[in-house]
Amino acid sequence: MAPGGREPGRLSVVVLGTAQDGGRPQVGCHCTHCQAARRDPALVEGPSALAVIDDVHRQMWLVDVTPAFPQQFDGLETRLGAPYALAGAIITHAHIGHYLGLAHLGREVMGAHGVPVWVSPAMARFLTAHAPWSQLVQLGNIRLERLEPDAPHVLAPGLSATLIPVPHRNEHADTMAVVLEGPTRRLLYLPDIDRWEPWADTLAQVLPSVDVALLDGTFYDADELPGRNRQEIPHPPVVDTLARLALLRPLPRTEIYVTHLNHSNRLWDPVHAEALAPHGVRVARRGDQHEL
Ligand SMILES: [Zn+2]
Ligand SMILES: [Zn+2]
Ligand SMILES: [Zn+2]
Numbered sequence: 001m002a003p004g005g006r007e008p009g010r011l012s013v014v015v016l017g018t019a020q021d022g023g024r025p026q027v028g029c030h031c032t033h034c035q036a037a038r039r040d041p042a043l044v045e046g047p048s049a050l051a052v053i054d055d056v057h058r059q060m061w062l063v064d065v066t067p068a069f070p071q072q073f074d075g076l077e078t079r080l081g082a083p084y085a086l087a088g089a090i091i092t093h094a095h096i097g098h099y100l101g102l103a104h105l106g107r108e109v110m111g112a113h114g115v116p117v118w119v120s121p122a123m124a125r126f127l128t129a130h131a132p133w134s135q136l137v138q139l140g141n142i143r144l145e146r147l148e149p150d151a152p153h154v155l156a157p158g159l160s161a162t163l164i165p166v167p168h169r170n171e172h173a174d175t176m177a178v179v180l181e182g183p184t185r186r187l188l189y190l191p192d193i194d195r196w197e198p199w200a201d202t203l204a205q206v207l208p209s210v211d212v213a214l215l216d217g218t219f220y221d222a223d224e225l226p227g228r229n230r231q232e233i234p235h236p237p238v239v240d241t242l243a244r245l246a247l248l249r250p251l252p253r254t255e256i257y258v259t260h261l262n263h264s265n266r267l268w269d270p271v272h273a274e275a276l277a278p279h280g281v282r283v284a285r286r287g288d289q290h291e292l
Contacts, residue, residue: 010056011159011182013212014079015288016072017046018259020218021097023068026263033268043268045286046072047097048191048260050214052159052180052292053080059087061155063178063189069101079287088116090161092191094126094172103132105141117142120149120163126173149176158183159292164206166190167198169234179210182292188213191260194234196244203244207254212290215241217258217283220266238267242279249280259284 017023024045025034037043046068052061053076066072077084091099105112119127124144127133136142147153149163160181168175177190188210193199207213218235219225225233236244238258245256258267258281266272273283 011052011054011292013180013187013290013292014051014053014076015214015259015284015286016049016051016062016076017066017068018261018284018286019045019047019097020260020262021047021066021095022263023047023097024261024263024268029263031264033263033265045261048214049098050189051076052182053084054087054156054159055080058082059085061087061159062089063180064092064098064191065089065101065104066097067100069104072101075286086110086112086115088118088155090118090155090163090178091123092178092189093168093170093175094123095192098191099127099133102127102136102142106132106136107139107141110141112141114140114143116145116155118145118147118153118155118161118163120165120174120176121146122170122173123176152179152181164202166193168192168194169232177206179206180292185211185290185292187211187290187292188215190215192216192218193236196236196240200244204248207245207248207256208251210254212255212257214257214259214284216260217241217265217267218260218262219264220272224262224264224266238265238276242276242281245279245281251280255290256281257284257288258282 025037047066049066050063124146149165152160152162154160162179163176166175166177180187193216217238219237221237221239267283
């Protein structure tokens with residue numbers, strides 16, 4: 001390997017979780033998917049998150065640090081068969097499934113030192129202004145790195161990330177999609193978006209430029225959550241996403257997955273998941289690995 005260079009195959013992305021923020025089972029829910037997960041631990045799923053792993057230096061970077069971070073981190077180390085250092089994290093937005101796990105970096109648990117956390121400027125303001133996150137900053141457990149959107153930022157040699165603003169209900173800060181770029185490949189991570197229309201041009205521009213895309217698959221269709229106001233929790237149904245993707249094809253370079261599945265989503269059932277194949281879309285699975 002050339003000094004400072006990167007041998008191919010060193011960096012890859014591992015899917016740590018594929019559920020919506022509440023995970024599966026969701027607390028207090030007795031739907032068939034949640035009950036099945038209570039009976040079979042293999043069906044338990046944490047919120048959507050990724051890890052970028054570096055097998056040479058045995059370190060990892062997280063994309064979103066979920067409430068299931070302890071289980072997701074331990075599960076990944078078990079799979080990797082060796083301790084990996086947490087070298088940093090990117091946070092997409094301030095909804096509970098995407099950042100609550102940061103609490104484990106504090107003095108009550110890991111007592112981390114200066115772990116870089118890459119966020120938008122608005123997300124940095126949110127974390128700095130509110131306890132308990134502000135304590136992580138004050139005690140130096142984390143070091144906030146403000147990334148201006150729409151420009152690539154080098155996170156580590158050979159690894160860069162671009163944040164792209166996404167329309168999403170932003171009660172506390174804003175919401176970003178992430179494009180990760182390694183030595184050979186690019187991956188788009190977009191777990192939450194309210195609707196495709198305002199992002200149509202961006203999707204049409206970004207999708208052909210990445211090798212892997214993990215997109216918001218929260219709800220399969222519009223009838224999925226009886227008793228809940230869908231206006232309060234908007235996401236494009238997967239059926240709409242399939243139609244939109246059809247307009248953008250051919251996309252010869254891009255493998256497309258849906259992730260961030262609500263507990264109610266029929267795509268938890270393998271039969272329904274396989275029915276996406278003719279549309280050129282797969283359901284993301286925990287443990288999926290994508291080389292960067
Ligand atoms: Zn979410
Ligand atoms: Zn449920
Ligand atoms: Zn969200």
